[in-house]
Amino acid sequence: MSIELPRLGNDEKLSLKLRRAFELKGYHLFRVGSFEEYDIYLKNKSFLAGEDVITFTGANGKLMALKPDVTLSIAKSITNGAERKLYYSENVFRRNKQTGEYSEIRQIGVERIGKIGIEEEAEILNLAVQSLDMVGKSSLLISHMGVVETLLEYFDSPYYRKKAVEYLKAKSIHSLEELTKEAGLTDEAADDILSFSRLKGQFSEVCEELKEIWIKRGFSDEPLIQLYELGKQLAEINIIERIYLDFSIINNIDYYNGLVFQGYVDGIPHSVLSGGRYDNLMKKFKKSQGAVGFAIYLDEIENVDKKSKGDEDETWVNIALPKGRMGSDTLKLLKMADVVLDGIEEDSRKLIFEDKSKKIRCFLVKPSDVGSYVEHGAADIGVVGKDILLENSHAVLELYDTGIGKCRIVVAGKEGFCDFDNKILKVASKFPNIARNYFASKGRTVEVIELQGSIELAPLVGLSDVIVDITESGSTLRDNNLEIISVVSESSARLIANKSAYIFKGERINRLIGILKGEFHENYYG
Known part of the structure; x- marks a missing residue:
């Protein structure tokens, strides 16, 4: 009788390959529990990928936490002075960046702990390159x-x-x-x-x-x-041509020292590997050893082969354009680059337009959605207002200020308004995060009231003391007897890029930016 084994997913296959590779290099499996006392994470919150930790009360009354990170547990557990080469395959619990919900995330990684020098760092980087090669076309970026x-x-x-x-x-x-x-x-x-x-x-x-x-x-x-x-x-180990220096790779200075790095795979919008030298973290646990290692995020790899049929040709550049005036002004810049998108200016319900000769594909989306399309890799680049970037904190690269749609984000109130520190300031805005962050930077306690339109009305009818809104000339504010109290930030349309797309399509993206800046002749792009 034959037994049919379940089909393994990409992440499961990779996990088995990596475990084999790590063991052949002399690394031993290290297991940690699913939860720790919350105190370890409270004291080291800035080391974690996010601030949210799932907590519960243990049988002894202590506050416990589901493990959001493996490295902290390893640093805490290792005996002071011990030399260890270990790997782990564990699940951690974090808020998912894409859904906003808590999720169980699969990780596999290696840690080299003890006397760490250049040879040990090179060994870890070599393992990182080999690990990425198991996934697909990849790039390893390092910094110091x-x-x-x-x-x-x-x-x-x-x-x-x-x-x-x-x-x-x-x-x-x-x-x-x-x-x-x-x-x-x-x-x-x-x-x-x-x-x-x-x-x-x-x-x-x-x-x-x-x-x-x-x-x-x-x-x-x-x-x-x-x-x-x-x-x-x-x-000496023949991988220098596989390594790229990029000083935008920066980890927490309080914990990391020296080498830091990230790995990207073509077709996956986020980094799939992250690591570095973390002697400073070891010191926080009163350990004298050095330490270097990396983690691979298996969840990111699960869908690596599931590209849409239209994305089979990797040379296409996908652009998310905002609907409305900003999008129209951006189209004028694209025309400078001799990009022809048939029918895009016609009144139709069509949302995707292509210039097949230049392999450029444009999507028309709501301005507030551009950052999401780019961050999650549906678009390689996009054009979006700085106000939206500040409000949503998308993890994207901000490559170029187009100068389109210049305006200011301001705090405004009724003429003659005087703020008193002895009460909570009521702030109305369609940018609640910008408002909270701005007043927090000033040490001011506020109540933010989120509105979607007619923001100027709020202080006039007593809904709020002040507003945080965008203005070009200030005329609308003056027409409603409001005046600018302070400027939060300047805003204009920015060209943003997905981090992974910029690594693998950077030359084409930079050429397009160069034309928009007027640095190259129109026909240079192709």
């Missing part, structure tokens, strides 16, 4: 926290450093440029930071470009030496 920290020293306040990290991660060079002006940096300092933010590419080439900045300014040699020594080791 010591290099990033050195550049951040130009900013003299935690606020500016935090914003600089945010803009570096988003590759938002235009935002970084504005920040250097706001922070009052010298031209030399601003030039260093902007030059640094543009560095990305093959390991050896970027190291040489970085060296120019380093020698010119006389920075500490240690991070640069570490990178060069790592490069030599990667060359």
Whole structure:
């Protein structure tokens, strides 16, 4: 009698292959429990991918938590001074970025704990490359926290450093440029930071470009030496051509030191692998060892082969365009790039338009949905207002300020309004997150009332004290006897990109941006 075994999914097949590969390299299976005392996560919240932890009360009355991370449990459990090579295959419990709901996430990873040097880091990177190769066409991007920290020293306040990290991660060079002006940096300092933010590419080439900045300014040699020594080791094991340096890869400085990296696979919109050197985390648990490792997110890999039929040709660039005036103005820019989208300006219900000669496909979507289409990989790039990006905090790259639809996000109130700190300020807005974040940065307690339209009416009828809204000229505010109290942010249409798409289609995306900026002749794009 034959027994039919269940068909394994991509994630299950990969898990078995990875376990075999890790064991052949001398790594041993390490198991941890499904829950820990909540205190370990409370003290290390900034290390976690998100702040939400599922908690429950144990039989002894202690507050417990379902495990949102494996590395914390390992760092806590390992004996001080012990040398360990281990791997794990565990489920963690986090809020799903796509659905917003709590989910059980499958992870497999390796950790090298003990005396960690360049050879051990190279071994981990080699395992990461091999692991990614098991999934498909891939790219491993690395960075160095010591290099990033050195550049951040130009900013003299935690606020500016935090914003600089945010803009570096988003590759938002235009935002970084504005920040250097706001922070009052010298031209030399601003030039260093902007030059640094543009560095990305093959390991050896970027190291040489970085060296120019380093020698010119006389920075500490240690991070640069570490990178060069790592490069030599990667060359010896023949993987240096597989490694790319990209300083937008930044992890929490309080926990990570030195090497950090992320892995991407073509066709998967998010990183599938993440890791780094985390000696600082070990120190928090009073452990003297160094540590380096990575985790692979098996849930991201499950659907790797499930691409739609229309996406079989990887050379297509998919663009999410907002409906309305901003979309119309963006179309004018696309015409500069000689992109012909037949019928897009006609009054029809059609939503997808193509220029087959240039392999460009455009979707027309609601402005508020552009970020979601790009973040989740349905579109490679999109055009969206900065106000929507600030409100929704999409994990995308912000590559270019088109200058379309310039306006300001402001706090406004009735003429002569005076704010008293002894009461909760009522704020009406269709941007509740922007409103909360702005007033939190000012240390002001507020009650935010979310509205969808006619925001100016709220203070006039006593619904709120002030509003947070967008304005171009301020005329609508003045017509309703309202005045601007403060400016939250400037806003305009930004060209955003999916992180993974930018890695695998970056050359075509950059050419398009170059044309929109007027840097290339129209016919250069193709």
